[in-house]
Amino acid sequence: MKHAHDEPNSKALALSAQIYRHLLACYPSEYRRAYGPAMEQLFRDQCRDAWRGGRRWGLIGLWLRVMPDLMKTSVLEHISNLKGRKAMKDRISAVLVRQSSPRRLFMAVFAAVFVLMVGTSTLITFLLPETYSSTSRVKIQQDATEANRLSNPPAVGAYDPYFLQTEFEVIKSEVILGKVVDDLNLTRAWGKKYGAGKPLTAAETIAILKARIDLRPVRNTMLIQIRIFSEEASEAAKLANAIARTYQEHRKNLPEIVDLARPGLRPVRPNKPLNITMGIMGGSVLALVVGGGTAGIAAWLRRRSNTTAAPPLPASS
Amino acid sequence: MPKTRTELEEMLPLTPAVFHVLLALVDDERHGYAIMQEVIESTKGRIKMGPGTLYGTIKRLLEARMIEESDERPDPVLDDERRRYYRLTAIGERVVKAEAMRYATVVEVVRRKRLIRRPVAATRTMGLA
Numbered sequence: 001m002k003h004a005h006d007e008p009n010s011k012a013l014a015l016s017a018q019i020y021r022h023l024l025a026c027y028p029s030e031y032r033r034a035y036g037p038a039m040e041q042l043f044r045d046q047c048r049d050a051w052r053g054g055r056r057w058g059l060i061g062l063w064l065r066v067m068p069d070l071m072k073t074s075v076l077e078h079i080s081n082l083k084g085r086k087a088m089k090d091r092i093s094a095v096l097v098r099q100s101s102p103r104r105l106f107m108a109v110f111a112a113v114f115v116l117m118v119g120t121s122t123l124i125t126f127l128l129p130e131t132y133s134s135t136s137r138v139k140i141q142q143d144a145t146e147a148n149r150l151s152n153p154p155a156v157g158a159y160d161p162y163f164l165q166t167e168f169e170v171i172k173s174e175v176i177l178g179k180v181v182d183d184l185n186l187t188r189a190w191g192k193k194y195g196a197g198k199p200l201t202a203a204e205t206i207a208i209l210k211a212r213i214d215l216r217p218v219r220n221t222m223l224i225q226i227r228i229f230s231e232e233a234s235e236a237a238k239l240a241n242a243i244a245r246t247y248q249e250h251r252k253n254l255p256e257i258v259d260l261a262r263p264g265l266r267p268v269r270p271n272k273p274l275n276i277t278m279g280i281m282g283g284s285v286l287a288l289v290v291g292g293g294t295a296g297i298a299a300w301l302r303r304r305s306n307t308t309a310a311p312p313l314p315a316s317s
Numbered sequence: 318m319p320k321t322r323t324e325l326e327e328m329l330p331l332t333p334a335v336f337h338v339l340l341a342l343v344d345d346e347r348h349g350y351a352i353m354q355e356v357i358e359s360t361k362g363r364i365k366m367g368p369g370t371l372y373g374t375i376k377r378l379l380e381a382r383m384i385e386e387s388d389e390r391p392d393p394v395l396d397d398e399r400r401r402y403y404r405l406t407a408i409g410e411r412v413v414k415a416e417a418m419r420y421a422t423v424v425e426v427v428r429r430k431r432l433i434r435r436p437v438a439a440t441r442t443m444g445l446a
Binding site: 031034077 | 350365368369371372373375376400
């Protein structure tokens, strides 16, 4: 059965095609009229292939290839649009010199680089899959036999980093995670998502689950925080609670579940405000550097062309 | 149109994008997406052209009269009739042959210097197979 996520006509494809159509405005109008529809169609085909290959990640990969291509080729098309058969270097010089002033050129380049950087970071942020997290908390304690195994054991209930580390490894062990995988039938459920419909092996499923667990001690307490990440809020909560319960059973009810996980209301990743802010900051810096550099080169070329074009000074009488 | 061998040689070497687009059109006329797929296949995925590079190359090849747009349209049932098909012209064919000969000469030198012995061995050595 085909999974809903595999359908190529997803919103992400439509959004990508729409954005690409707008980005074609970077090309000269004549070129756009001649090749714009064909390029758009080709991009849609590439989007469909990228989606089939890696879904959202495939699309992100495609955008990361297409953006530099678009930036480079649009500049080249503008340059080749200039009349005359000058060498490429002369053409660039001509473009830069012909601009009215270095200040205007700086503003134009700054705006173009800034918009491209912010646009790309925003686009990638919105294409990244959303991840939710849920946390359950368990109170652990050493029993007397465990405490007596050590030569200088800490008192029962006191903070013991070795004990905590051991319990973390127990929680992440195949004994606990294998049972969670069996109880929730994750091999089949995740097989539909990640295995093209075929059930995954137990080892593969445990590896995926292990990568989603974040275990932390709650400072100055004997509490362990079991945090799980998932694309679905309800699944994250279900997994966190299942791990806590399985661990409790394994330790013969010695640990106490103090907090059950609840589905998160908002995704924790990607951090959209942070990503967009970083895009704005990075875009500003890059735009300043590129704009400043271009304006500097333009000013230098202008000075040089003025010097070359200046008539020879009359001989002093 | 380049008439003499010298005129033809002046057009060489071709950029990888131009060479691969021309190579893709040697067998058959193709539309943009099919050209891109053929290039990916023939280079084992090492050259992946974006729409900008592909259509920029096509534009330059049309201007140089190395390729031309095909008037024939495929059966609309089999393909999207809005797609534009391109085919190699006589000039394009001569240029791509000349470039292939240039590569062959280079390969001959490389073989003489025993950097590679056989094409298969070469691809294995370079990890390209």
